Amino acid sequence: MGRSCVKIPLRKYSEIMKVINSSNEHVISIGASFNTEADSHLVCVQNKHGLYHTQAISATGHPRKVTGASFVVFNGALKTSSGFLAKSSIIEDGLMVQITPEMMESLRQALRDKKDFKITCGKADTGDMKEYVDICWVENEEKTNEGILSPVDGKSMEGTQSEKVPQGRDFQREGKVMKCTEVHYFLKNNELSSPVPYQFTKEIAIACSTALCPHLKTLKNNGMSKIGLRVSVDLDMVEYLAGSGGHLLPQKYLNELDSALIPVIHGGMSDPTSLPLKMELIFFIIEHLF
Incomplete structure (x- = not known):
């Protein structure tokens, strides 16, 4: 008015x-x-x-x-x-x-x-x-990501700062495509400890997509079309969790993620100014229409 x-x-x-x-x-x-x-x-x-x-x-x-x-x-x-x-x-x-x-x-x-x-x-x-x-x-933004739940374990993502991920190359197999669409940053005192290197986020997304690409059809057919990958990195700690629908992915997928992700995550630790860092990448497996 x-x-x-x-x-x-x-x-x-x-x-x-x-x-x-x-x-x-x-x-x-x-x-x-x-x-x-x-x-x-x-x-x-x-x-x-x-x-x-x-x-x-x-x-x-x-x-x-x-x-x-x-x-x-x-x-x-x-x-x-x-x-x-x-x-x-x-x-x-x-x-x-x-x-x-x-x-x-x-x-x-x-x-x-x-x-x-x-x-x-x-x-x-x-x-x-x-x-x-x-x-x-x-002083403060309105509540961010209110009502959003993590695909990894079903926990609330409220208060995370999120941004869209510009789409790079497609990872496709047997008529399915995997796309990383968004990344959520878990904040400390409403602030990121420092700007997150875009290249680091991109390399993690590529490593995860590469590891899961051979299994896209099986994952989607089993109802795991939305996948979350939560990565926590500090000077003396590296951890990641991957899940869908509030449950961790079956162990066979986690084993393949290990060999793809761990080298990339350790590489990201070379810049201590960006630590500690905790973020969650969101992936979707969709039908390839062309």
Whole structure:
């Protein structure tokens, strides 16, 4: 009802600075996480003619109070002569905020300084009801991965920090394909001990996929199409668990994983600054359609 709030977790400051430093002077574009506090969400729907329109889907069936969006774009090309202080509008499943070049510079500086920022939208010369866009820095993110359970042992993954894994090469056998789709990091005090080397995560995913590739058909036929691989590494400890549906994989698969994973994990210990490290990779075995 006339107010949009963009919440930025303080721990995402470095990512915001990357956006600021890599974007051109007129546009800042930020993707958003799913909002678990919202009772509805914007979606972009394509019709049979290839045209897109926006809908708001309600989770409760009741009148909407808080609607989540998937992104926000700040466009700093609004001319002062337009008569508007700023404009806010829904575009596809996100929010577009048009502001003047001067306000864009003030917004950039506020983001650099980790300061909250309020944008007043509407005509400059009327007393009509205004709309507001608030950019707020928050101490903690909303609960992450709430309701997600580990395929390894069925334990809750709430509080883990997850990111999608860019798909590399496919591992396929007998009409089945194994893909690593996501990695969850178990945090200490809401922080990773240090940035996880992307190459290390990628090598673990490749080693696991290589070891299980000959067994994809058997695994999928036995209902093990979603597999979790949890890896824990410290200076004096290396451990991994692999499972599906809340149960560990049968021993014959674990034996093959041993020979594939242990050299890779020990190689990752060569950089002690990234330790201790605990993460869980998620794999899916799907039908090969081509």
